[in-house]
Amino acid sequence: MILKTTRLPLLGMGLLMSSLLTIQSTRADDSAAAVSDAEGWKRLPKTERGGEGPLPVWAKAVAARLPRTAAAMxxxxxxxRTKSPLDPALRAKMRWVIASANRxxxxxxxxxxxxxxTGATEAAIKTLTGDPEQWPEADREPLEFARLLTVAAPTIPDALFARLREKYGDKGVASMVLLAAYGNFQDRIILGLGLPLEVGGPLPPIDVKFVPGTIxxxxxxxxxxxxxxxLESGETVVDRDPEWSQASYDELQARLERQRARTPRLPIPSWDDVKKTLPxxxxxxxxxxxxTLVCLGYxxxxxxxxxxxxxxxxxxxxxDRVFEESLFWIQTRAIQCNYCMGHCEMLMEVAGLDKKEIxxxxxxxxxxxWSAFPPAEQRSYAYAxxxxxxxxALTADDYKALEKDLGPDMGLATFWWLCRGLYMTRVSDGFQLPLERENVFQNFYPKKPEDEAKAKSR
Structure with a gap:
């Protein structure tokens, strides 16, 4: 069954795609698109394999200030695009639905x-991009799952996940969740930076390996x-959103408690089993x-x-981990991801805040x-x-304002972090993970050598 939703009118997919690409390119910062592929590879770290040919515009844009991160991307x-356990045709269809939902x-x-x-015919592509009621029966639930993970992840019925699990297996349904997570991350990189399609694009997947130490x-x-x-005497400098405060702090805390009691949709692997598959x-x-155990385990x-x-x-x-987690907290509140909201509080504690301050x-x-926060932080929260x-709805001016407040380097790193947040929440809501009661990050991050020496001397 396909849930009824509001969709963009499909009055001709070619016209729609051309129109949307024009909109994106006219509001883009064209500096990345103007960089040659050869110059783009120079921005990136050295490679052991590959390292020439066309580059996606997002890689050139990120490599300008975060070359190692662009390499990892x-x-x-x-x-x-090449190693997913999903059937390649189904994966591409699901990716299109995610991109369509994000416009x-x-x-x-x-x-x-x-x-x-994959060999899909024009007729098959026309069916995908047309009326969802005409999608093949076999595609309907996977594509609906991808759409819901994008627009309303907390509302996904357990029964839908269970049917997908029965049909595609644990690894298959887990791959669907991670695909939607990646799609929501990547779409925001493109939309937030206003990047146009490359000349000669879309490009095939790029098989490249960078020198040790890059990743x-x-x-x-x-x-x-x-x-x-x-701040004790600040003022709110962004537009207030009355809907934002309808869920009180106490209600949000109650949601976290309910998440702690949640039954996960897949069994949680043990660390002993997971580490066997890791470098x-x-x-x-x-x-x-x-x-982490669920993603790495499946x-x-x-x-x-x-x-x-x-x-x-x-x-x-x-x-700045307190600022980062405050931004992520805003995102979790925006899309109602209780699991990740709980992790924000844990990570604020790891960063040095006590429970009262959190x-x-x-x-x-x-x-x-938001008058208790500096103006630049408030604007960053509104952007998040x-x-x-x-x-x-993002514009080039939105990103420029973020960069003006934070500086070019921190601006891009913060923007990437925010796009990352929409990956994390899709995984949490896709699997409906139970929130841990202990702070699972306290011993995860290694201490500085001098701190470890002090601890041993006590």
């Missing part, structure tokens, strides 16, 4: 190109954090994080490249009065909310 994209013409074009490479595999020590005190560099510390070929990408971002940037910070974030809920 290329390996992640290749894994998703991202760039990735719609890529999904259709991937579908054509960060192990978790990093927590960087030093300065205490962030809330040695990823097994240096035991993992208790349910999110689809390591897709989950490992994602973990590498996020760790590479942290290695390449200088994150409660006060999140109580202020839950209201529509917009990126989460209506990414297609």
């Amino acid at each position: 290329l390996e992640l994209d290749f894994a998703q 991202c013409a760039y990735t719609q074009a890529y999904a259709l190109a991937d579908l054509k490479r 960060q595999m192990t978790p990093l020590p927590q960087p030093p954090q300065s205490k962030q005190h809330l 040695p560099a990823m097994t240096v510390r035991p993992i208790k994080i349910v999110w 689809v390591p070929e897709l989950a490992i490249p994602w973990n590498h990408a996020t760790r590479t971002l942290w290695a390449e940037s200088k994150p 409660a006060e910070r999140t109580r202020r974030l839950a209201s529509d009065d 909310r917009k990126l989460s809920k209506t990414p297609w």
Whole structure:
């Protein structure tokens, strides 16, 4: 059964795609598109294999300030498009539905190109891009699952997941969740930066391997954090959203408690089983994080490249973890992901806040009065909310404002982090993971050598 939803009018897919691509390109920062492929490869780290030919515009854009992260993204994209356990045609169809729901013409074009490479006929493509009621029966539930994971992930019925699990197996349905997560991440990279389709695109997957040391595999020590005190006499500088505060802080905390009692849709693998599938560099510390155990346990070929990408971002940037987790908290509130909201609170504690400070910070974030935060932070929170809920409405000015407030380097790193947040939430809601009661991050991040020496001397 296909749930009735509001869709873009399909008055001719070619006309629609052309129109959307025109909109994206006219609001784009064309600096990335103007960079030659040869120059783009120079921005990236050295390679052991590959390293020439056309590059996707997003790789050139990210490589301008985060070259190692862009390299990890290329390996992640290749894994998703060529190593997924899903049937390639079904994967491409699901990717198109995700891109369509996000109104991202760039990735719609890529999904259709991937579908054509499987041998799909024009008639099959016309069926996919037309009325959902005409989709083949075999496609309907996977495509509906992909759409719901994009637009209303917390509403997915357990029964729908169970039917997909029965038909495609644990690994198959897990791959669907990670595909939707990746699609929601990638679409926001494109839409947030306003990137146009490459000349000669869509491009095939790029098989490249970068030199050792490019990709960060192990978790990093927590960087030093300065205490962030809330303002006592600030003012709200962004538009208030009355709907935002309809769910009170106390109600949000009640949702976290209900999530702790949630039954997961797939059994949670043990660390002993998971570590058998991982590279040695990823097994240096035991993992208790349910999110990580499920992803690595069921689809390591897709989950490992994602973990590498996020760790590479942290290695390449200088994150303020309290600010990062506050931004992520906004995203979890925007799309009602209770599991990830609980993790935000855990990570604020790891970053140095005590429970009282965490409660006060999140109580202020839950209201529509953000006057306790500096103006630049408020604008960043408003950007996070917009990126989460209506990414297609982003403009070039939105990103420029973020960059003006945070600076070019931190601006891009923060933007990437926010796109990453919409990956994490799709996984959490897709699997409906039970929120851990203990802080599972306390011993996950390695301490600095001097801190470990002090601990041993006590």
